[in-house]
Amino acid sequence: MRQVGSVLWPRLQVLQVYGANTGVGKTIFSSILCxxxxxxxxxxxxxxxxxxxxQEEADDRHISTLSQNIKAKCLYQFSDPVSPHIAARSSKESxxxxxxxxxxxxxxxxYATDENxxxxxxxxxxxxxxxxxxxxxxxxxxxxxxPVLLVGDHQLGGISTTIxxxxxxHVRGYDVQSVALFSESRYDNHSYLKDYFAERDVHAFSVPPPPERHSNGAEDARAMQEYYEEAASSSSVVTFSSQLLxxxxxxxxxxxxxxxxxxEAIWHPFMQHxxxxxxxxxxxxxxxxxYFATHTTQQALIVSQNPTTSLIKPAFDASASWWTQGLGHGNxxxxxxxxxxxxxxGHVMFASAVHEPALRLAQTxxxxxxxxxxxxxxxxxxxxxxxxxxxKMGIRAAAARNGWSADDDIVILGLKGSYHGDTMGTMDCSEPSIYNKKEPWYTGRGHWLDFPQVKMRKGRWVVESPDELNNSLxxxxxxxxxxxxxxxxxRTDDYAAYKQHCDATLAELIEKGTKFGALVMEPILLGAGGMMFADPLFQRCLVDSVRHHASLAIEMQPQHDGSLDWTGMPVICDEIFTGLYRLGRFSASSxxxxxxxxxxxxxLLTGGVLPLCTTTASQAIFDAFVSEDKTDALLxxxxxxAHPVGxxxxxxxxxxxxxMEREGVWDGFKGHWSSSDNSLTLSSPDRQAGGAWSMWSEAFIKAVSHRSQVDSVFALGSVLAITLKDPDGKSYASKAAYEMRDKLLAGAPGEEWVIHSRVLGNVWYAMAAMTTTRETIESLEEKIFAALE
Structure with a gap:
């Protein structure tokens, strides 16, 4: 698939001329600049x-009359003198x-030749x-x-039109180099706009309007040539051209x-410097x-050898900018x-206040x-x-119901390899790992269960169980x-084995006096821990064990409806990464x-525009913080x-x-999966229906799973993860995926675009935005498969 993006040639300068309106003189200014x-x-x-x-009135024909040294061209010429979207309707060409x-x-x-x-x-x-x-x-x-030259409107109402x-x-990310317009004396728009844009660090200039049209064509052409020559020599135009260079x-x-x-200046995250x-x-x-518009040392070397190459190269954002992109950059x-x-x-404080964006988001x-x-x-x-x-919510609610005090050692129940953030409290919710074990304040307050993982290996879907479950599975x-x-x-047999294991583990821990404040887990996919696809049935069983284990049963508080209240311990689903369609559904827990x-x-909450997080809780959890004592509140x-912009x-x-979901935008992707049109059989009748599917084709991941250096692979929703074999048996500390990452970023000679990616040890992963097209995915699949050769 062709991908064109931002370009910057060392020996070719490009200026785009926009007009504030039609009839403001874009072609006249282009002629002056030529x-x-x-x-x-x-x-x-x-x-x-x-x-x-x-055709005889086309702008490129007018420009070509200025000089033989100016090469003028029009790419799409429609004969009907109407808006392009109307003119294109009668065209046989798409x-x-x-x-x-x-x-x-x-x-x-x-045009990017050896000459400037x-x-x-x-x-x-x-x-x-x-x-x-x-x-x-x-x-x-x-x-x-x-870079843009905006031709302003010198006519009545032109100030508003130009601004x-x-x-x-500006709001779309263009760099407007200058604003130019005719110095028409009646409305004096140019004087106002010069001052207006000067306050915004945008250069504005004006030139006298062109002479009145002559009835004699030759006289008119001669007058315009004189006008162009005079305007091109004006100090304002010379200054603009110099600034442009x-x-x-x-x-x-x-x-x-x-x-x-x-x-020299930056401390980068997640990097050994x-x-x-x-x-x-x-x-x-x-x-x-x-895509990113990227520049690398390697690209600079290529340009030094071939100056007709752009200094900027499009790079597919394969990490979705740390998993945030849903609707594409610059949307x-x-x-x-x-x-x-x-x-x-701007921002307005949220204490004892509300604004419409926050209220509507909560309701949605x-x-x-x-x-x-x-x-x-x-x-x-x-x-x-x-x-x-x-x-905080879960542990405080559990402590209140169980009568525990702040002096009690309350821990969480979780899964091995989990990751819930880098702040001190969330680090304690994960087992010792490369992320936290060297932090002096880390204590690791929890118990973490190993779990079965879903993988494709050698063309077959497998559920691989850890050693502690192998006896029964x-x-x-x-x-x-x-x-x-x-x-x-x-999968009733699997459920019974999982349930027995979870029940026995909980019983053993509780008998030792362990006080669990909450079950904390990432539904389906454990992201930063290594892109591990947890068997959903195991996670389901774990929740069932937590909620119905006899040793955790506590009499309900009478003000709560038992069907909606928590039992055993509060269940916390970390859908920071997996929620909001990343895996193909609004809710990953579904x-x-x-x-x-x-x-x-x-x-994905804000589509990658601004940082924002929501923590949504049940009424029972909320009520645990309600009393006449302010110290009981969630302080x-x-x-x-609730930043209004976010x-x-x-x-x-x-x-x-x-x-997009309602209109079936992703149906084309679902068609590449063997049984994606079948509804999943889940216990709750109101769950979101629809089979498991991915934007990455099943045929592709099957082919990848057969590559000699690939241990396993999976895809779900927009996520693809390839686990590479590491000769030393390392996982996150491995460098096995570095070569693939670097190879994809370098690209093959002459490639129009490359792939920018992150790795998690021996796991190379990629994810698309929810707006990525099937054609783009197919091109990515070709590049990824080639990189594995």
């Missing part, structure tokens, strides 16, 4: 991607956004005028993120120095859709939503999680903090499909047929609790993904 650029560059190019109207971008990219790339040159790319109409597809031009060309056009570009050089210099400067250098740091210029709807909330609220979560237990939403600003709150069991693993009614007492959500909060982005993110 004239002045001839003085600096041996080659000047003018490109009009889309034009409407008669003109998509993708085809326009690919054609523009190829044309510009052909400059290209002007002039748009049609105004900033938000429709492209042939009907999408706005601002969104059509955004992946390139070319609105600039804001539309300087900005291009500065952008290159900044991009090339960022990695080295980062080594003895292994860090400027050569291991990727500079990200921008991002759009599924205009999310950007506009966040901008609106920033303008309406409670309505769509499909969990009747959940009743109250608590806001924090990141996943680790949200899990801190969840554990005979080690590894095979299944015909992923749905068969989730079909709990057919795969288990389990209604948790507390659920934490983040990551936890953040300055940015809540607004979350509302838009959830609304978009729920719409």
């Amino acid at each position: 004239r002045v650029f001839q003085r600096h560059f041996p080659k000047v190019y003018y490109l009009k991607p889309v034009s409407t109207g008669p 003109v998509t956004d993708e085809s326009i971008r690919a054609t523009v990219h190829d044309e510009l790339n052909s 040159g400059i290209a002007i790319v002039e748009t049609a109409g105004g900033v938000m005028s429709p492209a042939p597809s009907g999408n706005s031009q601002a969104d059509l060309y955004r992946p390139f993120r070319l 609105s056009a600039w804001e539309s570009l 300087q900005n291009h050089d500065k952008r290159i210099a900044d991009l090339q120095s960022m990695s080295a400067e980062a080594v 003895s292994e860090r250098s400027k050569d291991t740091i990727t500079a990200i210029d921008s991002a759009y859709g599924d 205009p709807r999310l950007a506009l939503t966040a901008a609106h909330a920033a303008g309406r609220y 979560l409670l309505t769509n999680m499909g969990n009747p237990r959940l009743a109250k939403v608590f806001y924090t600003d990141n996943g680790s903090a949200g899990m801190e709150v969840a554990v 005979e080690g590894e069991k095979t299944f015909d499909s992923l749905d068969d693993i989730f079909d709990f009614q057919k 795969f288990l047929g389990v209604d948790a007492d507390i659920v934490a959500n983040a990551k 936890h909060g953040h300055s940015y609790t 809540c607004s982005a979350a509302n838009e993110s959830l609304r978009s993904m729920m719409k």
